Amino acid sequence: xxxxxxxxxxxxxxxxxxxxxxxxxxxxxxxxxxxxxxxxxxxxxxxxxxxxxxxxxxxxxxxxxxxxxxxxxxxxxxxxxxxxxxxxxxxxxxxxxxxxxxxxxxxxxxxxxxxxxxxxxxxxxxxxxxxxxxxxxxxxxxxxxxxxxxxxxxxxxxxxxxxxxxxxxxxxxxxxxxxxxxxxxxxxxxxxxxxxxxxxxxxxxxxxxxxxxxxxxxxxxxxxxxxxxxxxxxxxxxxxxxxxxxxxxxxxxxxxxxxxxxxxxxxxxxxxxxxxxxxxxxxxxxxxxxxxxxxxxxxxxxxxxxxx
Amino acid sequence: xxxxxxxxxxxxxxxxxxxxxxxxxxxxxxxxxxxxxxxxxxxxxxxxxxxxxxxxxxxxxxxxxxxxxxxxxxxxxxxxxxxxxxxxxxxxxxxxxxxxxxxxxxxxxxxxxxxxxxxxxxxxxxxxxxxxxxxxxxxxxxxxxxxxxxxxxxxxxxxxxxxxxxxxxxxxxxx
Numbered sequence: 001x002x003x004x005x006x007x008x009x010x011x012x013x014x015x016x017x018x019x020x021x022x023x024x025x026x027x028x029x030x031x032x033x034x035x036x037x038x039x040x041x042x043x044x045x046x047x048x049x050x051x052x053x054x055x056x057x058x059x060x061x062x063x064x065x066x067x068x069x070x071x072x073x074x075x076x077x078x079x080x081x082x083x084x085x086x087x088x089x090x091x092x093x094x095x096x097x098x099x100x101x102x103x104x105x106x107x108x109x110x111x112x113x114x115x116x117x118x119x120x121x122x123x124x125x126x127x128x129x130x131x132x133x134x135x136x137x138x139x140x141x142x143x144x145x146x147x148x149x150x151x152x153x154x155x156x157x158x159x160x161x162x163x164x165x166x167x168x169x170x171x172x173x174x175x176x177x178x179x180x181x182x183x184x185x186x187x188x189x190x191x192x193x194x195x196x197x198x199x200x201x202x203x204x205x206x207x208x209x210x211x212x213x214x215x216x217x218x219x220x221x222x223x224x225x226x227x228x229x230x231x232x233x234x235x236x237x238x239x240x241x242x243x244x245x246x247x248x249x250x251x252x253x254x255x256x257x258x259x260x261x262x263x264x265x266x267x268x269x270x271x272x273x274x275x276x277x278x279x280x281x282x283x284x285x286x287x288x289x290x291x292x293x294x295x296x297x298x299x300x301x302x303x304x305x306x307x308x
Numbered sequence: 309x310x311x312x313x314x315x316x317x318x319x320x321x322x323x324x325x326x327x328x329x330x331x332x333x334x335x336x337x338x339x340x341x342x343x344x345x346x347x348x349x350x351x352x353x354x355x356x357x358x359x360x361x362x363x364x365x366x367x368x369x370x371x372x373x374x375x376x377x378x379x380x381x382x383x384x385x386x387x388x389x390x391x392x393x394x395x396x397x398x399x400x401x402x403x404x405x406x407x408x409x410x411x412x413x414x415x416x417x418x419x420x421x422x423x424x425x426x427x428x429x430x431x432x433x434x435x436x437x438x439x440x441x442x443x444x445x446x447x448x449x450x451x452x453x454x455x456x457x458x459x460x461x462x463x464x465x466x467x468x469x470x471x472x473x474x475x476x477x478x479x480x481x482x483x
Contacts, residue, residue, distance in 0.1 A: 002321060006360055009324025013358055013369045016323070029368045055322045158373070 020077035072217030116201030117171035194218035330454040
């Protein structure tokens with residue numbers, strides 16, 4: 001008896017062919033093929049995902065959700081959990097292209113302002129290094145011309161490994177957020193205290209020496225929930241000015257709870273799975289509150305923004 | 309590939325993909341055929357095909373950003389089909405030129421490098437190159453390879469071609 005039906009297969013194949021999809025797109029596929037609304041039938045949607053992930057674990061793949069660090073939108077994607085030699089074959093990018101991508105991501109990760117992006121021009125001027133740090137630069141890297149860099153950049157953005165940010169800079173794309181979580185961890189990018197994802201485009205705690213980071217959109221949620229932002233580690237109150245213009249995306253978002261993450265997660269995650277799931281569901285409750293009451297946040301701003 | 313049975317089964321049950329084994333039907337030149345017969349080199353290629361119904365695939369799965377390549381593939385295969393499954397390189401480009409696709413064009417707005425797009429079809433085993441010696445020297449021919457000869461593909465092409473030919477009665481061939 002087949003465990004997965006053509007409906008499950010459609011969801012899987014859509015992610016494989018089209019790359020990461022927004023929550024809205026993914027939900028609409030689900031609704032179209034099952035006739036069930038993800039809002040009213042959230043459990044059915046979750047069941048589908050759990051079932052899919054149970055089967056995918058055989059080949060060590062995972063159907064995961066993540067947030068775009070720049071606008072907070074939720075995306076779904078298929079991720080490979082294992083980094084072995086066979087995985088390295090599964091790419092259409094050439095060696096210099098991959099080195100170029102790696103250099104860009106490293107530059108963004110090391111960016112002192114923690115804005116999570118780097119300037120277009122800097123990207124094109126990035127010098128490629130050998131992966132093992134050896135001195136000689138291989139011919140393929142040397143001949144990687146400016147126009148090849150531009151084409152590669154374009155392709156990387158199309159495939160969602162990178163993205164263009166509002167101010168025309170280069171940022172980390174949704175696929176990188178989905179796939180490279182382990183890499184960000186290992187390369188010293190601290191996670192956001194609220195959602196535990198890589199802390200790109202995050203604000204730092206104003207207290208010197210405190211290493212807490214929180215994403216812009218996570219701040220927004222906490223602020224709309226509690227009206228004040230207090231550092232979870234050092235108890236300093238954060239100054240927070242909500243942006244006046246509400247992005248249109250928030251109005252489009254359905255008030256769906258985030259599906260529960262599957263339990264077949266590799267053991268390398270730093271914090272316990274339970275707390276992660278709790279935080280995620282909290283965020284979504286806050287999301288629904290935040291959308292409907294911009295007036296409240298404005299009211300609280302003046303009184304709570306006391307610098308110490 | 310002894311383990312292909314389990315791989316096939318898993319690809320189908322987990323993903324809804326069919327792993328199809330294609331046999332290299334015709335060797336590209338006489339030298340190669342002797343070689344493969346002697347050492348038993350496996351001249352097989354594998355493709356993965358979605359098992360979803362066509363309407364479902366088209367609606368939810370297909371990546372519209374790559375449909376230009378599928379279109380190009382269809383056009384080229386149709387040309388080769390009309391030529392009887394085998395066409396000289398010059399002749400092929402002659403027909404492509406009539407559609408605005410030039411061999412030397414590296415910046416086509418949709419395909420980019422046109423010649424490379426054609427090379428991709430050889431790589432993907434839709435076509436293969438045959439060198440034929442003739443009175444004027446060697447001519448390069450493009451011939452159908454296993455992926456274009458495979459049952460479902462060739463069926464669909466013939467179907468589409470019949471439809472086009474039935475509808476279109478205004479073209480004039482300028483030789």
